[in-house]
Amino acid sequence: MAKRVVLVDDDPVLLALSESILSTEYEVQSFTSPESALFAVAAEVPDLIVSDVVMPLMSGYEFCEKVRKIPECADVPVLLISAYGDPVRAVESGADDYLLKPYRTEDLLGAARELIVIRSHEARMNLNLIGQQLLIAGQEKAIDAHAPDTVTGLPSLYATIPQIRAALGPDSHVLIVYLDISPLHDRDEIYGWKAFDQLLKAVAEILQKIEGFFISNDYFITMNRPLSNSIVIVQIDREGKYRSNPETMEIMIKSLQTKLLKELEYIFSNRTLKEFVLNIGYGQMFHKTSLPFIRLFYRALRDAEWTAHRKTEAQHLELKRDFSTFLRHGQVKTLFQPVFGEQNGQSVILGYEALSRGPEGQSLENPEILYNVAKELGQTAALDFKCFQAAISNAASMAPGLLLFVNVEPLSILTPEFKFFLLSQDKPFPADRLVFEITEREIIDNYAEFNRNLNFFRQLGIRIAIDDAGSGYSSLNQIARIKPDYVKLDALMVRDIDSDRFKQDIVDAFAAFAHKNGIIILAEGVETQAELEHVKRVGVDYWQGYHLARPAPEFL
Structure with a gap:
């Protein structure tokens, strides 16, 4: 059943225009007289009221x-339309949002949709939220919405709402600060x-210990919701010191971010910080005891979240x-990490893995971020080829x-650039000294076609390795279908292997399987002497990691 909208505008032309827009999605009842509209909404409560100012x-x-004095309409969302923006006056009158003229079709429909959605979800922002259960990660595991966050120990915003409400005075100004902390690439x-x-x-x-930011002693630091990546600070300004002063607020927000x-630079490396982005937004709530608290609070929270996400x-x-x-x-920066083995009890170098880096000093220097952006833009193969050329050079x-x-993405194997480059090098790098490490960033949909292309490179003398083996079913599937020359054990399988019996059994079985099928096995991410000794003991043929040598632009 279509949602019902009451539309009020004394100008018949503008009324007809607005009605034509809203009627594409809603049942619209139009009035040129506010008095007539009041009788209509009292008789039958609508889902939304849209009125000219x-x-x-x-x-x-x-x-x-x-409208707000009609008991049945106390929580009906109201959208005001005006050529002159006065958000404070709009909120004080009881409106939920306002739209400036001239507006576009999508502006009016977007505002209407949002307010109707807010109303339909309003119960989730009410005090009944305490004890609400959320479905997390697609598993039917109930998380108490008012339980403290397991990572930060901060209380849930939902659980704090009663305290926030109790702390409000009759004309309080509330500042909501929303901190969005997002990784620049998938944390898989x-x-x-x-x-x-x-x-x-x-x-x-x-x-919790920062000074010079909070505008009063009435503030709450909370998690937006359980297991989220956003922190919400609610500050109550009883004196109206920062009321309607965007410039002061922007300065304050910038100061907080700085x-x-x-402080984070003292704790984490620059590389770690470059993997994340921290943005802060804010929203304001002007509390009037005659207006619905939850509606006003939700709108301010929405504004804060929107500005941070923007x-x-x-x-x-x-x-x-x-x-x-x-x-x-x-220019791609190439670092080389040696791959070691043993011969007659002596350490020997089998070769080097080429590790590509983006522009130095930027977030793109991190290869995970670099390839994640490439994937978003559909440029994985182009980036792969650029890195390959740099590595060869x-x-x-x-x-x-x-x-x-x-490292070569499966998608790149299917493109002609690699083939043409290898066949047309002026000073060719010997193909029989190349090993293509097939990564798992891209899924192989057609193994028959993939292997046909792979055979071209094999005929040139290029050997094939499966990277990050042991990290899941897909790598085992690749081994069975591709039949590589080398398998590189994932660093997570090597980490603490000397003390983890489960990993020991897996790697032991993996090594036995590899040797039985003529596959050479390598261990990545060896970071301790104990790990090194254990991978040697179970029959791993070659190894690499920070314990042995870090990646560097020069060869050993």
Whole structure:
């Protein structure tokens, strides 16, 4: 059943225009007289009221105030339309939102949709939210919405609402500050999420001891919802010191962001911080005891969240622009990490893995971020080829006989650029010294076609490795279908293997399987002597990691 909208405008032309827009989605009842509209909404409560502000006998503000006095209409959302924006006056009259003339079709429909959605979800913002259950990560696991956050220890915003409401005076101004902390690439590994949780916890701890930011002693630091990545600060300004002063608020928000980042720099490395983006938005609530608290609070929270996300989106857009510039004109930095083995009890180098980096000092220097942006823009193969060219060029001085391991996305194997480049090199890098490490950033849909292309490279003498084996079913599936020359054990399987019996059994079985099928096995991410000794003991053929040598632009 269509939602019902009551529309009020004394100008018949504008009334007809607004009605034609709203009637595409709603059942619209139009009035040129506010008085007639009042009788109509009292007789049958609508889902939304849209009213012009400037009308001769009764202004939109007065009309809204009268609507709020009708008990059945106390929570009906009201949208005011005016050529002159006065948000404070609109809120004081009881309106939920306002729209400036001239407006576009999508502006009016968007505002109407949002207010109707807010009303339909309003119960979730009421005091009944305490004890609400949420479905997390698609699992039917109930999370108490008012329980403290398990990472930061902060209380839930939902659980704090009664305290916020109790702290309000008759004419309080409430400032809601929304901190959005987002990773610049997917945190699909346990250690990636661990770093994210550590950052979130650090931000919460800094906020609780930071000075010179809170405008009064009445403030609440909360998590927006359980297991979220956003912190909400609610400050109550009884004196109206910051009321309707956007410039002062922007200065205050910028100061908070600067202080937070400065404190975080003492705790985390620059590289870690570059993997995340911290943006802050704010919203205001002008409390009137005659108006619905939850409606006003929700709107202010929505404004704060929207401004924070808008800044985050702007930074992502800038990141995409930087990537496009880098892809056209930038230079890839190649680092080389040696792959070690043993021969007659002596350590030997099998070859080097080429590790690509984006522009130094930027977020794109991180390869995960670099490839994540490439994937978003559909430029994975183009980036792969650029990195491959750089690796071949920078490996020219590598000692004869050593292998060069190069990461290659499955999608890139299907493009002609790699083939043409290998066939047309002026000073060809020996193909029989190349090892293509097939990564798992892209899913292989058609293994028959993929293997046909792979055979072209094999005929040139290029060997094939499966990267990050042991991280899931997909890598095992790749091994069975591709039949590689090398398998590289995922670093997560190597981490603490000396003390983890479960990992020991898996790697032991993996090594036995590999050797039975003529596959050479390598271990990535060896970071301790104990890990090194254990991978040797179970029959791993070669190994690499920070314990042995860090990636560097020069060869050992």
